[in-house]
Amino acid sequence: MISRATPVIALLAIALVVIGVFVALQTPTSAEDTGKYLPPGFRPDVIASLNRVNSLISSDSFINELLSNSKMKEIMSKINLSPETVKEILTEKPGGSLYTMYTNASGEPSYIIQIAVGRLNTKSAMEPLSRYYVNETKLAESYIIYVKVGLKGNTLTITDLSIKKNPLANVSFGFVPAPITQCRGCDDS
Amino acid sequence: MNINKEYRRILAFQIIILILFISTAMMLPTESSSTVYSQNWGGYSVYYGSPPSNRLAFVSGNLKVIDISQPNYWDGTSHIALAPWIGMSLYSNGNPYLLQAGYNAEYFPSNGSRRYFIWVELYPYPPGILGIIDTTLVNEIDYIAVSLLKYPGQSNAYVSISIYFINGTKRDLGVVIVNGVQTEFAYAHFIVETPTIDNIIATLPSFHENITIFSNVVGYAYTNDLELTSYNVNTLIAGGNYIREILAQCVIDPDNIINNLYIYYTIFTGTMRILHMRPVTGVNEHYLFLFNNI
Numbered sequence: 001m002i003s004r005a006t007p008v009i010a011l012l013a014i015a016l017v018v019i020g021v022f023v024a025l026q027t028p029t030s031a032e033d034t035g036k037y038l039p040p041g042f043r044p045d046v047i048a049s050l051n052r053v054n055s056l057i058s059s060d061s062f063i064n065e066l067l068s069n070s071k072m073k074e075i076m077s078k079i080n081l082s083p084e085t086v087k088e089i090l091t092e093k094p095g096g097s098l099y100t101m102y103t104n105a106s107g108e109p110s111y112i113i114q115i116a117v118g119r120l121n122t123k124s125a126m127e128p129l130s131r132y133y134v135n136e137t138k139l140a141e142s143y144i145i146y147v148k149v150g151l152k153g154n155t156l157t158i159t160d161l162s163i164k165k166n167p168l169a170n171v172s173f174g175f176v177p178a179p180i181t182q183c184r185g186c187d188d189s
Numbered sequence: 190m191n192i193n194k195e196y197r198r199i200l201a202f203q204i205i206i207l208i209l210f211i212s213t214a215m216m217l218p219t220e221s222s223s224t225v226y227s228q229n230w231g232g233y234s235v236y237y238g239s240p241p242s243n244r245l246a247f248v249s250g251n252l253k254v255i256d257i258s259q260p261n262y263w264d265g266t267s268h269i270a271l272a273p274w275i276g277m278s279l280y281s282n283g284n285p286y287l288l289q290a291g292y293n294a295e296y297f298p299s300n301g302s303r304r305y306f307i308w309v310e311l312y313p314y315p316p317g318i319l320g321i322i323d324t325t326l327v328n329e330i331d332y333i334a335v336s337l338l339k340y341p342g343q344s345n346a347y348v349s350i351s352i353y354f355i356n357g358t359k360r361d362l363g364v365v366i367v368n369g370v371q372t373e374f375a376y377a378h379f380i381v382e383t384p385t386i387d388n389i390i391a392t393l394p395s396f397h398e399n400i401t402i403f404s405n406v407v408g409y410a411y412t413n414d415l416e417l418t419s420y421n422v423n424t425l426i427a428g429g430n431y432i433r434e435i436l437a438q439c440v441i442d443p444d445n446i447i448n449n450l451y452i453y454y455t456i457f458t459g460t461m462r463i464l465h466m467r468p469v470t471g472v473n474e475h476y477l478f479l480f481n482n483i
Binding site: 039041042043050095096097098102103104105130132134166169172174176 | 227228229230247249272274285287289291293304306308309310311312313314315316317318319320334336338344345347349351360361362363364365366367368369370371382384385386387388390
């Protein structure tokens with residue numbers, strides 16, 4: 001004999017199942033999902049060593065080594081780049097002027113420090129590239145100095161140094177809005 | 190008495206129906222979209238939530254490398270360029286802060302040459318170069334895998350670039366620290382762009398076939414200050430704590446390059462949305478791009 005309450009209980013059971021499924025879908029489904037997670041493309045040892053290099057380039061010992069490097073002296077003289085500007089970039093680490101990169105593209109792991117500078121006219125001194133916001137002005141010249149370093153313990157050793165013109169000196173990837181009057185009739189159907 | 194029993198049965202039934210309805214509604218991805226018009230961006234962005242309670246931590250995706258050629262339409266003065274990229278951003282006090290990484294393809298009609306740079310930009314600062322793609326390799330590349338990572342509270346971010354070749358080999362270009370990131374992020378972006386070069390928006394190149402630009406696009410966010418948590422795609426909730434995984438295609442239609450440029454993207458539920466790109470009629474004749482918040 002079926003009780004009059006049976007349909008209600010059955011419906012309640014179905015509701016509970018649905019709620020259970022819903023809750024299960026909102027919560028991690030396995031232990032792997034809940035643990036600390038480093039996304040694809042990143043290795044803990046690479047991140048750790050990069051952080052160490054990025055920190056060590058601000059040290060007095062590295063800055064002195066770089067500024068006393070004969071090739072660096074030659075470059076600085078050639079493009080009118082002051083030691084103070086180099087020091088400012090390495091210590092203050094402004095966005096757009098300094099990148100610290102780990103690479104093993106050539107088969108050997110190495111670290112490359114990129115120092116980006118620019119100037120509005122060819123007679124003025126080089127400034128950190130970060131000083132020139134994109135879309136704000138047009139640079140006469142911009143260069144990237146590539147400093148290749150090796151890391152041993154807490155010591156950085158300069159292994160190579162070069163300079164190249166910055167081919168993206170006056171390039172911006174920023175959003176340019178469309179004038180409102182030109183959007184009449186536009187849709188995203 | 191019977192009426193009371195009947196009433197209670199009806200009430201219980203109604204409650205159950207209500208529970209079922211609410212449960213079903215909550216399982217469906219909520220979707221609100223707004224369209225923003227741009228002269229040089231096409232694609233989509235995903236709003237994750239406002240920091241500091243919500244912080245977008247990681248976005249990645251694969252970028253198809255396009256063999257660009259001369260455009261169907263070109264004013265003869267601007268550069269011809271195309272830059273697909275992946276990014277994270279936040280608008281704070283009206284100012285945009287945007288971390289983006291991708292590649293820039295340029296074509297020079299005067300001598301028929303091309304050049305490809307892999308770049309990173311922390312807008313509003315100028316971009317930096319992470320690598321150069323040898324043009325002889327362009328047709329051998331399957332895609333470039335780009336990943337952006339930002340830990341909350343830190344003033345730097347990380348960008349990883351790997352190149353995958355059609356023959357199955359892979360080359361890790363490297364991982365770079367982007368210094369000076371003074372914000373947390375709320376938006377994930379997947380954009381195809383004509384960059385601004387010498388203060389002029391570049392001209393879009395044309396293509397000889399439909400091209401899928403983005404694939405395997407994914408984003409994750411922090412659940413607390415310490416851990417970045419991976420979730421199954423089906424557990425990600427629109428408007429909830431986790432950004433949804435999105436599979437995306439950006440298809441440029443070569444036959445309608447003047448009149449329309451299409452970007453297709455697929456939400457994980459299988460819904461296909463199409464963004465139409467229309468030319469701006471006016472002084473500069475540049476294309477009008479749309480982008481949607483999902």
